[in-house]
Amino acid sequence: MSGDQARSHTGERLFVLLAALAVALPLLVLLFLVLAVGHEGAGRLSFDFLTSYPSRHAERAGILPGLVGSLWLMVLTAVIALPLGVGAAIHLEEYGRRSRLSRFIEVNIANLAGVPSIVYGLLGLGLFVRTLHMGRSVLAGACTLALLVLPMVVLVSREALRTVPLSLREAAYALGATRLQTIRHVVLPMAYPGILTGAILALARAIGETAPLVVVGALTYVTFVPDGLDAPFTALPIQIFNWVSRPQSAFVVDAAAGIVVLLVTMLLLNGVAIYLRNRLQKKIS
Amino acid sequence: MTLNSTPPPRPSPIKLNVDGVRAWFGTNRVLHGVDLPIAERSVTAIIGPSGCGKSTLIRCLNRMHELSEGARSEGSITLDGKDIYSREVDPVLLRRRVGMVFQKPNPFPSMSVRDNVLAGLRLTGSLDRTRADDVVEKALRDAALWDEVKDRLGAPGLGLSGGQQQRLCIARSLAVSPEVLLMDEPCSALDPSATSRIEDLIHALRATYTIAIVTHHMQQAARVSDYTAFLLSGDLVEFSETNRLFTSPRDSRTEDYITGKFG
Numbered sequence: 001m002s003g004d005q006a007r008s009h010t011g012e013r014l015f016v017l018l019a020a021l022a023v024a025l026p027l028l029v030l031l032f033l034v035l036a037v038g039h040e041g042a043g044r045l046s047f048d049f050l051t052s053y054p055s056r057h058a059e060r061a062g063i064l065p066g067l068v069g070s071l072w073l074m075v076l077t078a079v080i081a082l083p084l085g086v087g088a089a090i091h092l093e094e095y096g097r098r099s100r101l102s103r104f105i106e107v108n109i110a111n112l113a114g115v116p117s118i119v120y121g122l123l124g125l126g127l128f129v130r131t132l133h134m135g136r137s138v139l140a141g142a143c144t145l146a147l148l149v150l151p152m153v154v155l156v157s158r159e160a161l162r163t164v165p166l167s168l169r170e171a172a173y174a175l176g177a178t179r180l181q182t183i184r185h186v187v188l189p190m191a192y193p194g195i196l197t198g199a200i201l202a203l204a205r206a207i208g209e210t211a212p213l214v215v216v217g218a219l220t221y222v223t224f225v226p227d228g229l230d231a232p233f234t235a236l237p238i239q240i241f242n243w244v245s246r247p248q249s250a251f252v253v254d255a256a257a258g259i260v261v262l263l264v265t266m267l268l269l270n271g272v273a274i275y276l277r278n279r280l281q282k283k284i285s
Numbered sequence: 286m287t288l289n290s291t292p293p294p295r296p297s298p299i300k301l302n303v304d305g306v307r308a309w310f311g312t313n314r315v316l317h318g319v320d321l322p323i324a325e326r327s328v329t330a331i332i333g334p335s336g337c338g339k340s341t342l343i344r345c346l347n348r349m350h351e352l353s354e355g356a357r358s359e360g361s362i363t364l365d366g367k368d369i370y371s372r373e374v375d376p377v378l379l380r381r382r383v384g385m386v387f388q389k390p391n392p393f394p395s396m397s398v399r400d401n402v403l404a405g406l407r408l409t410g411s412l413d414r415t416r417a418d419d420v421v422e423k424a425l426r427d428a429a430l431w432d433e434v435k436d437r438l439g440a441p442g443l444g445l446s447g448g449q450q451q452r453l454c455i456a457r458s459l460a461v462s463p464e465v466l467l468m469d470e471p472c473s474a475l476d477p478s479a480t481s482r483i484e485d486l487i488h489a490l491r492a493t494y495t496i497a498i499v500t501h502h503m504q505q506a507a508r509v510s511d512y513t514a515f516l517l518s519g520d521l522v523e524f525s526e527t528n529r530l531f532t533s534p535r536d537s538r539t540e541d542y543i544t545g546k547f548g
Contacts, residue, residue, distance in 0.1 A: 173352060
C-alpha cells in the first residue's frame with residue numbers, strides 16, 4: 001500500500017516536472033528569439049525607423065508604409081470579420097435548430113479554420129481583386145484576411161455564447177423578454193470577454209499573415225502610405241520578407257528591427273485585449 | 286345550526302385551468318393528460334416524487350416548456366378563460382402575466398440589486414425612469430427584502446446570500462406586475478431559515494397573486510398551500526384542498542406517498 005503510494009508520488013513529481021519543462025521550452029525559444037532579434041535590430045530601432053519610407057540604402061530605410069498598412073488591415077479586418085463572425089455565431093448558437101444541416105455547417109467551419117492561408121489568398125485574388133474589381137487594394141487585402149479569420153471568430157464566439165448558463169436565459173424569458181432582448185441584454189454582455197479574447201487571437205493571426213497578402217497583390221516596395229480603401233498597400237511581414245531576401249547584409253538588420261516592430265505591435269494588441277477583457281469581467285463578477 | 290364551526294372556504298374563481306395536458310420531450314411523454322384548476326389568489330402546490338412531471342407541468346403554464354429542445358405539449362390551458370396556447374397569444378406577453386421563480390436563485394450576475402429588480406422592465410423596454418425608484422422599493426418590500434438591502438442597492442446581486450438572492454429573484458418577477466407567480470421548487474437550494482422566510486413570503490403574496498408552487502417537500506406544501514395536487518409518473522393522482530389531501534387522502538398511492546412509503 002505505502003509502496004504504491006510512494007510510486008504514485010514519484011509519478012506525480014515526474015509529471016509536474018514534464019509539465020514545467022513543456023512550459024519552459026517554448027518560453028526559452030521565444031526569449032531567445034526576442035533577444036536575438038532585439039540585439040540584431042537594436043542599431044536600427046529608432047523613431048526615424050518608424051517614420052521613414054523604404055530606401056535602397058539600408059541605413060535610411062524605414063518601416064512606415066508597412067506599419068501603417070498593417071494598421072489599416074487590422075482595423076478593416078476587425079470591422080469586417082467581427083460583426084459577420086459574431087452574427088454567424090449568434091445565429092448558429094441561439095437560433096439554429098440542431099439539425100443535420102447545422103452539424104454539417106459546424107464541421108465545415110472547423111475545417112475552414114484549418115485551410116492553409118495561401119488558399120484564402122487565391123480566393124481573395126479571384127473574388128475580391130478580379131470579380132469584384134477591388135484591385136490590389138488595402139480593402140481587398142482586408143477582405144481576404146477577414147475571410148481567413150472568420151471561421152476562428154465564429155468558433156470562439158460560439159464557445160463564448162455556450163458558456164452563458166441556461167438559467168440566465170430562462171430568467172430573462174420568464175420575465176417576458178423576447179429572444180432578441182435576451183441575447184442583447186443578457187447573453188451577449190456575458191459572452192463579450194470570451195468573444196473579445198477570440199477576436200484578438202484571430203487578429204493577431206491576421207497581422208502575421210504574409211502569403212495571402214502576397215497573392216492578392218500587396219506591394220513589396222512602397223514609398224507612400226494608403227490614403228483610402230482602394231489604395232495599394234504593403235504590410236509589416238511583407239516588408240520584413242523583402243528585406244530578408246536582399247543580398248546586402250545591412251538589410252538583415254532592418255528586417256530584425258522590423259520584426260521587433262511587428263512583435264511589439266502584436267503584443268500591444270494583445271495587451272489592449274487583455275485589459276478590456278479584465279475590465280469587462282470585473283463588471284460581470 | 287351546523288356541526289361545522291368554521292364556514293367552508295369560499296370557492297375562489299379559477300385563474301388558470303389545465304385540461305387534459307400532455308407533454309413530451311422528444312418521443313418521451315412525461316405528462317399523460319393532466320387536469321388541474323388553479324384558483325385565483327390562493328396557493329396551489331404540486332407535489333410528487335422526482336421525475337413525476339411536476340416541473341414540466343408548471344413550465345407549461347407560462348409556455349417555458351416549449352423552449353426546450355424537442356419539447357411540445359397538447360391539451361388546453363386557459364388563463365382567465367382564454368386559451369394560452371391559441372395562435373393569437375404571444376408567449377412573450379403571456380410570460381409578463383405569468384411570472385416564474387426557479388429552483389436555483391438566478392440573479393443576473395452583471396447587475397446590481399437595483400438593476401436586477403428592474404431587469405424585467407429594462408429587458409422589455411417598458412421602464413419609466415421617473416418611477417424606477419418606486420418600482421424597486423415596492424418590489425423589494427413585497428419580496429420582504431427591502432430592509433436588508435436598502436443601503437446597498439448598488440451592490441452586485443450575486444453578493445447576497447442564497448436566500449436573499451431567491452427573494453431578489455421573486456422581487457424581479459413581481460416588478461413586472463404579473464398576475465400569476467409560478468415557483469419551481471424555490472427553496473430546494475436554501476437552508477431551513479431562508480426556506481421559512483420564503484414560505485412566510487408566499488403566505489403574504491397570496492393576497493395579491495395566484496401562486497402555483499412545485500415542491501418535493503410535503504411539509505412545505507402542507508404549510509404554504511390551499512390546494513394540493515399529487516402527481517405520479519405524469520398522471521394527476523389526486524387534487525383537493527391541502528388539509529383534506531394530507532389528512533384523509535382518497536387514493537392509496539397518495540397516502541403511501543405522504544406517509545413516506547416511497548418518494
